[in-house]
Amino acid sequence: MKFFVDTADINEIKELASTGLLDGVTTNPSLILKSGKSFIPLIEEICAVVSGPVSAEVASTDYETMWKEADKLRQIADHVAVKVPLTPDGLKVCKRLSDEGTMVNVTLCFSAAQAILAAKAGAAFISPFIGRLDDVGSDGLTLIQDIVGIYGNYPDFQTEVLVASIRNPMHIVESAKIGADVVTCPPSVIKQLYGHPLTDKGLAAFVEDWKKTGQSIL
Numbered sequence: 001m002k003f004f005v006d007t008a009d010i011n012e013i014k015e016l017a018s019t020g021l022l023d024g025v026t027t028n029p030s031l032i033l034k035s036g037k038s039f040i041p042l043i044e045e046i047c048a049v050v051s052g053p054v055s056a057e058v059a060s061t062d063y064e065t066m067w068k069e070a071d072k073l074r075q076i077a078d079h080v081a082v083k084v085p086l087t088p089d090g091l092k093v094c095k096r097l098s099d100e101g102t103m104v105n106v107t108l109c110f111s112a113a114q115a116i117l118a119a120k121a122g123a124a125f126i127s128p129f130i131g132r133l134d135d136v137g138s139d140g141l142t143l144i145q146d147i148v149g150i151y152g153n154y155p156d157f158q159t160e161v162l163v164a165s166i167r168n169p170m171h172i173v174e175s176a177k178i179g180a181d182v183v184t185c186p187p188s189v190i191k192q193l194y195g196h197p198l199t200d201k202g203l204a205a206f207v208e209d210w211k212k213t214g215q216s217i218l
């Protein structure tokens with residue numbers, strides 16, 4: 001399972017990249033707003049830190065303008081994945097980019113039907129938003145199960161399931177059990193993965209007992 005971080009905070013990205021566990025980055029217009037930074041230079045900066053896919057989202061919704069924006073974004077680096085919305089125009093841009101060898105992340109997916117279309121359009125990644133489905137009383141993880149199952153029926157579908165809108169560690173664990181390819185997580189949730197009270201308790205005891213031995217490894 002690949003780990004992407006869902007943030008445009010360059011300091012968080014650098015910190016997570018230093019763990020060696022980070023496989024990519026996803027951004028969106030809301031995260032760019034939160035960063036307070038200028039979009040294109042920021043994506044360039046992220047691409048210099050992370051060698052895996054870096055998702056950069058188009059801002060327009062009509063085909064012609066989306067295409068021009070996508071063309072500009074893909075020139076930033078070979079590992080930019082252009083992010084487009086799951087709309088007829090977005091998928092048209094996706095198909096053209098994919099045919100030209102550019103990675104595309106199709107975002108704002110909320111149904112299996114939409115995920116089938118994205119795969120047909122050659123998307124490198126489909127981003128189902130599971131937290132937002134949970135928020136409205138639906139079951140985000142059931143959607144992941146459905147999409148992974150459907151894609152598994154068709155080996156010619158090359159699209160990776162990128163679980164997005166993750167709210168907690170169990171979203172990650174359950175996505176892994178289902179066999180999703182990628183999770184994109186807020187930095188806070190990635191940090192939560194490390195934690196367990198028994199780890200803290202056990203480590204404190206080991207440290208104390210080691211002191212009592214009076215020994216040093218170095």
Ligand code: G3P
Nearest residue numbers: 006028131132164165166
């Ligand atoms: O980047 C897309 C997605 O992960 C957004 O998540 O928390 O805004 O629903 P959220």
